[in-house]
Amino acid sequence: xxxxxPHITSPFSKPANDNSRMANPPAGAGAPPSGVPSADGTLxxxxxxxxxxxxxxILRRSGLQVGPATLIDCVAAVRQIDLGNRSExxxxxxxxxxxxxxxxxxxxxxxxxxWRNPKTLERMRDxxxxxxxRETEEDEPEDPMLRRVDEAVRPPDDDYNDNQSxxxxxxxxVLTASQTERYQEMDFQMMSALEVSxxxxxxxxxVLPIPQRPSRRAIPKHGSGQMSxxxxxxxxxxxxxxxxxxxxxxxxxxxxxxxxxxxxGSMERYSRMLLRFTHALTQRRGxxxxxxxxxxxxxISHEMRDRDPDAAMQAISSYVKDWSGGTRITxxxxxxxxxxxxxxxxxxxxxxxxxxxxxRDPDGALAHEMDRLRxxxxxxxxxxxxxxxxGFEPKSEGVQKILPHVDSFVPIHSLASIGQLADILSAxxxxxxxxxxxxxxxxxxxxxxxxxxxxxxxxxxxxAPRPGSLNPEGSA
Amino acid sequence: xxxxxxxxxxxxxxAQDYVLSEGLAVSLFLALRQSRxxxxxxxxxxxxxxxxxxxxxxxxxxLIRLQCYEGLDINAAAYEWNYARQMMQIQSAGQGKLESAxxxxxxxxxxxPLLEAxxxxxxxxxxxxxxxxxxxxxxxxxxxxEILSDWQITIPEFGxxxxxxxxxxxxxxxxxxxxxxxxxxxxxxxxxxxxxxxDELDILQRKAPEAGPELSQQVVRFVHRLRDMKLFKAPxxxxxxxxxxALVELDCLAVDPATADSTMGVLLKYxxxxxxxxxxxxxxxxxxxxxxxxx
Numbered sequence: 001x002x003x004x005x006p007h008i009t010s011p012f013s014k015p016a017n018d019n020s021r022m023a024n025p026p027a028g029a030g031a032p033p034s035g036v037p038s039a040d041g042t043l044x045x046x047x048x049x050x051x052x053x054x055x056x057x058i059l060r061r062s063g064l065q066v067g068p069a070t071l072i073d074c075v076a077a078v079r080q081i082d083l084g085n086r087s088e089x090x091x092x093x094x095x096x097x098x099x100x101x102x103x104x105x106x107x108x109x110x111x112x113x114x115w116r117n118p119k120t121l122e123r124m125r126d127x128x129x130x131x132x133x134r135e136t137e138e139d140e141p142e143d144p145m146l147r148r149v150d151e152a153v154r155p156p157d158d159d160y161n162d163n164q165s166x167x168x169x170x171x172x173x174v175l176t177a178s179q180t181e182r183y184q185e186m187d188f189q190m191m192s193a194l195e196v197s198x199x200x201x202x203x204x205x206x207v208l209p210i211p212q213r214p215s216r217r218a219i220p221k222h223g224s225g226q227m228s229x230x231x232x233x234x235x236x237x238x239x240x241x242x243x244x245x246x247x248x249x250x251x252x253x254x255x256x257x258x259x260x261x262x263x264x265g266s267m268e269r270y271s272r273m274l275l276r277f278t279h280a281l282t283q284r285r286g287x288x289x290x291x292x293x294x295x296x297x298x299x300i301s302h303e304m305r306d307r308d309p310d311a312a313m314q315a316i317s318s319y320v321k322d323w324s325g326g327t328r329i330t331x332x333x334x335x336x337x338x339x340x341x342x343x344x345x346x347x348x349x350x351x352x353x354x355x356x357x358x359x360r361d362p363d364g365a366l367a368h369e370m371d372r373l374r375x376x377x378x379x380x381x382x383x384x385x386x387x388x389x390x391g392f393e394p395k396s397e398g399v400q401k402i403l404p405h406v407d408s409f410v411p412i413h414s415l416a417s418i419g420q421l422a423d424i425l426s427a428x429x430x431x432x433x434x435x436x437x438x439x440x441x442x443x444x445x446x447x448x449x450x451x452x453x454x455x456x457x458x459x460x461x462x463x464a465p466r467p468g469s470l471n472p473e474g475s476a
Numbered sequence: 477x478x479x480x481x482x483x484x485x486x487x488x489x490x491a492q493d494y495v496l497s498e499g500l501a502v503s504l505f506l507a508l509r510q511s512r513x514x515x516x517x518x519x520x521x522x523x524x525x526x527x528x529x530x531x532x533x534x535x536x537x538x539l540i541r542l543q544c545y546e547g548l549d550i551n552a553a554a555y556e557w558n559y560a561r562q563m564m565q566i567q568s569a570g571q572g573k574l575e576s577a578x579x580x581x582x583x584x585x586x587x588x589p590l591l592e593a594x595x596x597x598x599x600x601x602x603x604x605x606x607x608x609x610x611x612x613x614x615x616x617x618x619x620x621x622e623i624l625s626d627w628q629i630t631i632p633e634f635g636x637x638x639x640x641x642x643x644x645x646x647x648x649x650x651x652x653x654x655x656x657x658x659x660x661x662x663x664x665x666x667x668x669x670x671x672x673x674x675d676e677l678d679i680l681q682r683k684a685p686e687a688g689p690e691l692s693q694q695v696v697r698f699v700h701r702l703r704d705m706k707l708f709k710a711p712x713x714x715x716x717x718x719x720x721x722a723l724v725e726l727d728c729l730a731v732d733p734a735t736a737d738s739t740m741g742v743l744l745k746y747x748x749x750x751x752x753x754x755x756x757x758x759x760x761x762x763x764x765x766x767x768x769x770x771x
Contacts, residue, residue, distance in 0.1 A: 088482055096506075217547055253613070
C-alpha cells in the first residue's frame with residue numbers, strides 16, 4: 001500500500017495547472033518510487049497517464065462512477081503489467097474501473113473505440129449524447145429542475161394560490177386535515193392537472209412505515225428484557241467486580257422493499273402517481289428496489305435515488321421505453337424471478353406488485369411465476385387500482401392467476417388508499433401472516449371458477465353433473 | 477515470492493490445479509503487487525473461495541477465513557475481551573488496586589479472524605478470506621472499511637492495531653444483495669464467470685483425472701449447453717466436477733440418457749429446472765454433444 005502513494009503525482013503533474021489542490025504532492029513523492037521500472041517507466045510515463053485520464057473522463061461522462069482514486073489506481077495498475085499485451089492492459093483497467101457486471105458493456109465499448117483512436121470516441125460522444133449540452137444551455141425553460149429552482153427562488157405568490165385553488169391546501173404527513181378530505185378520496189384518474197400536482201406533493205411528504213424484521217443483533221435496554229451475560233461481565237470488569245445485570249433486547253432492522261409497477265396504457269394515470277409514491281419510499285430509506293414493466297422489465301432503483309422527485313421522474317421517463325403500451329405481466333415477472341429475485345429479495349423482502357392484472361401475454365405460465373415470486377419473498381402485496389369499483393370481481397384470467405398467490409390485495413387509486421397501505425406495511429408481519437380479507441377473495445374466486453366450469457360442462461355434456469366436484473355454499 | 481508477471485502467476489496457480497481465466501489472473505496479479513483487496517463476485521460454484529485457498533497454498537501463507545453470516549459482529553469477527561480473565565484479575569487484586577490499563581491488555585484480548593490477519597506471521601502476511609460478504613449486515617461492511625484501506629483495527633479501550641505487512645485479502649460475494657460502493661472502491665473487482673470450454677476441460681482433468689478424456693468431453697459440453705438454456709440456476713464448475721465424480725462412481729464410460737436422468741440432481745438443484753431437462757431434453761442435448769465431439 002505504501003507502494004501506491006508515490007504514483008499519485010505522476011498522472012496529475014501535467015493537468016495540475018487547472019487544479020490547485022493537486023499542486024502539493026504528498027511528502028516523499030518527489031523521488032521516483034523504487035517499485036516502478038525506471039527507464040521504461042519514464043518513457044511510457046509521459047503519454048500513458050494522460051491517455052488513461054482522458055479515457056476515465058469519457059467513461060465518467062458515459063455514466064460510470066469513476067472517482068479520482070480510481071484513476072490513480074488505473075495509472076498504478078498499468079505500470080505493473082506488460083503494456084505490450086493488449087489483453088492484459090484491458091483487464092488491468094477493467095478490474096480497477098468496472099465495479100459491477102452491468103458496467104462491463106459500457107467499458108468494453110469505450111475501451112474498444114478509445115484505444116483504437118481516442119479522437120473518434122470523443123467525436124461520437126458529442127454526436128450521440130445530447131445531454132452533454134447541459135453545461136451551456138442554462139436557460140432551457142422546459143427543464144423541471146430549473147422550474148423547481150425558479151419556484152424556490154421566487155417569493156410565494158398569494159394571488160396565484162387564491163385564484164387557482166380557492167383554498168389554502170395544507171397537507172401533513174398523516175393526511176387527516178379536513179380540507180384535504182376531497183383529495184383523500186378522489187380517484188387519481190379524475191384529478192385535474194393542478195390536483196395531480198397537489199396530490200404529488202402530498203405523496204412526497206408521506207411518512208411511510210417501513211416493515212421491520214428481527215435482527216440477529218441485540219441492543220442494551222434499561223429495566224427488563226433478557227439478561228446479557230456478555231454485557232454484564234463487561235460492566236463488572238469496569239466496575240471493579242460489582243455484579244449489576246445488564247439487559248438487552250433484540251434489535252429490529254428494516255426489510256428491503258421491492259416495487260414492481262405496471263406502466264402499461266391501462267395504468268397510465270396511476271403509475272405516474274405510484275412512481276411518486278415509490279420515490280417517497282426510496283427517499284425514506286436506502287433499500288428500496290424499483291422496477292417498471294410494460295412489455296419488458298426495467299430496473300429504475302438508481303434513478304429513484306435522486307432527491308428531487310421531478311428530476312427522478314424525468315430521468316425515468318427518458319430511460320424507460322415502453323410507456324403506455326401493452327402489458328406482458330408473465331414475461332416481466334419471469335424476468336424478475338430469473339435475473340433479479342436472488343439479488344434483491346434477500347433478507348426477507350416485501351414485494352409491492354402494482355398492476356391491474358390485465359395480462360396481454362399469450363403465454364399461460366403466469367400462475368407458475370407468481371407462485372415462485374411469492375415463495376422467494378417474505379410478503380407479496382398486490383396493489384390494484386381497479387379495486388376501487390365496489391363490484392370488482394376476479395373475473396379476468398390474469399387476476400384469477402395472480403390472486404391465489406398474494407398475501408394482500410388492496411386498492412391503490414387515491415391518497416386514502418395509499419394511507420391504508422401504510423397500515424398494511426406496519427402491521428405485524430409474522431410468518432404465515434396473510435391478510436384476513438384474502439379468505440373472502442379466495443371464496444369469490446372459487447365461486448366464479450366453479451360457475452365457469454359448470455357452464456362449460458353444461459355446454460359440452462348437456463347438463464350432466466360434474467363428478468367429484470366440491471360444492472360448498474356460495475358465500476358471495 | 478509473489479510471481480513477477482501475470483503469466484508466471486497463472487502457471488504457478490495451474491501447478492496448484494487452479495486454472496485462472498485471463499481477467500482473473502490480471503486482477504489477482506495486481507491485487508498481490510499493489511497490496512489491495514480483491515473483490516470476487518459471481519454465481520455460486522465458480523471457484524471464488526478456491527482462489528484464496530489455492531493462493532495460500534501457493535505462497536505458503538496461513539489462510540484465515542472469516543465466513544460471514546447475518547448478525548456477525550465485532551466480537552465474532554475482530555476481537556473480544558476475555559471477561560472471565562479480567563474478573564479473576566479484579567478478584568485477586570482486591571479493591572482499588574487495578575487501573576483499567578491493567579485490565580485491557582494484550583493478554584486479555586481474544587483475537588478473532590480480522591485481528592489475527594493483521595498480526596505478524598513467520599511465514600509472511602496471511603491470506604485473509606472474507607467469504608460471502610453479502611450475507612453479513614450492511615453495518616459490518618462499514619466496519620471493514622478501516623481494515624481494508626488502512627490495514628488497522630481501532631480498539632477503543634486499547635488503541636490501534638496496525639499490520640506491519642498488509643495481509644492478502646480476498647472478499648467474495650454471491651450477490652444476493654449489492655455491496656456498498658465505498659467498499660468496492662477500496663478493492664480491485666472481478667466478476668468471476670463460468671470458465672470457457674477449454675478451461676473447464678482443463679479443470680476437470682485436474683480435479684477428476686479418473687474420468688477419461690471422452691467422459692470429460694461429454695460432461696463439460698453437456699454442462700455448457702445447460703448453461704445456455706436460461707435455467708433458474710445453471711450448474712457451476714463445482715457441479716461439473718461433482719457430476720464427473722458421480723459418473724465415475726457409477727462406472728460410466730460414457731453418459732447415456734438414462735444415467736443422465738438419474739444423476740440430474742447432481743447438476744441441477746431446482747425442481748423446475750430438473751423437470752425441464754430430464755427426459756427428452758437431456759437425450760436431445762446428449763445427441764447434440766455426441767455429434768459435436770465426433771464432428
